[in-house]
Amino acid sequence: MTAHRDRLDAVSVSSENAAAESVTNTVHAERTIPEATVARLALYLRALTGLAEHGTATVSSESLATAAGVNSAKLRKDLSYLGSYGVRGVGYDVALLTEQMRSTLGLNENRAVALIGLGHLGKALAGYTGFATRGFRISALIDTDPELVGTTLREIAVQHVDLLEQIVRSENIAIAVIAVPSSVAQEVCDRLVAAGVTSILNFAPTVLAVPDHVDVRKVDLAAELQILSFHDNRKSARSDAQAGPLSAALGTRPGGGTGLASSTMGATGLGSKAMSDTAIGSTA
Amino acid sequence: MTAHRDRLDAVSVSSENAAAESVTNTVHAERTIPEATVARLALYLRALTGLAEHGTATVSSESLATAAGVNSAKLRKDLSYLGSYGVRGVGYDVALLTEQMRSTLGLNENRAVALIGLGHLGKALAGYTGFATRGFRISALIDTDPELVGTTLREIAVQHVDLLEQIVRSENIAIAVIAVPSSVAQEVCDRLVAAGVTSILNFAPTVLAVPDHVDVRKVDLAAELQILSFHDNRKSARSDAQAGPLSAALGTRPGGGTGLASSTMGATGLGSKAMSDTAIGSTA
């Protein structure tokens, strides 16, 4: 209805020469997939998993797009980079597409991931059941806290950071998640890189310096909130100031736009499902 | 050195008519700031805060850019959207620029934020000291767990979700953070929206359906890992397959690229600083 803003953003800055070149490896000759598309593949994959659970065998670009929260043109263009796995006049085979996507993302190798830092955030990540089903295996939990070292979380032993290099090498870990305070993030990062890690997901609010061949993605909570704040600011500025002239919609709006059940559950719903644990957890 | 990829991405999909139009409000007539730029302002702000702590009064686009992890041309263009707050031949005044930026992001109003879901992730977020100093005040913690309701976290009482609407209205909350399991995320979202929340940061791996006037940003941990996985996959594919022909760099690379101290601390460093808590926490 109204003007749109399909967001991109803040969460990450990487440096690498990986994505650009045309590599043409693996059996079904791979095209060069745009970054923006790669970032959305994960969304599609989740949507597909959901469909598979519902027993759907075939899906149109239109429905899959809706499920993933994008428009169908974008979805089709994105999928076209993986190759032609749809059938005109019919749609996409859920299983086939899922497989194709997992293979493109390299999720069929059950990649070993190390998680460093087991504060609340680290624990939340460690408890994330989604990893296993999504092609990752947390094969190392690392911290300094003597209270934690030696205990196990989800059947994985927490080891001392002194053993970091050793663990990374013996487990052949290429991907690591940094969930330590920013004061030690660079230090941990350096050691990971020296030990051979080539991809890092960083939750500390620091700009990590890494050599060229290492990929860093960053998740910055405060930044996310600030971006929201900016938009919110704009909104209130608008309704405050020109609360009359032209398109004075907003407050007066009939009921929304993306036409949806604004609140269909019984007022104080939320039966008994616990809200507390693993926000990240759950299905797909 | 090598080809670059300055990442954008996955973390969010919003729908709103806010950013597009030229609003021209507040005193110093505001231009229309591109989304990509908004997403980076938070980074700059953090870098500025760091500089201020070090007592730096003036900074060049070059150094600020380095501190924020972007290149100087981009930084200058970004700053130019806020107006001209630099001095040619000199640089930017740290205090002035900080102030300008905070005002642009709407951080001078100490926005009330509600946090719903106090599992590990929620606790990590609640414990994030950065919020207060960055213009946000967590003014409500909400969960269903009877063990939690009634207790306090960082001096804020945990309240039952039954009171959600009431709290949102009385505290005048416009921004909410959803850290509940995805099974109840949409439900919580609907109630927040009905109560008047207009901006949501969602940690549940679900596509939230919201009316047009509501902004949703999403942080998707599994997606982030999958994006890393994709790049990692490409890397190993390359070194495996064509480990000889043309540009067979990678493994043989002299030492990196972004020339930096690869590992300057004493081998098993990390003195005594606890790594465990609040990965997100700390300065700036």
Next chain:
DNA sequence: GTATGTGAAATGTTTCACAGCC
């Protein structure tokens, strides 16, 4: 008839390079 796959247009973002000011 229906829905994919994709060139070509429109839009958005980054980088270049230099005029303008200190």
Next chain:
DNA sequence: GGCTGTGAAACATTTCACATAC
């Protein structure tokens, strides 16, 4: 001489619209 501010070029992403295939 040094550094900002910004048009204009290069590049990337999204959207359109339709030929193509079932």
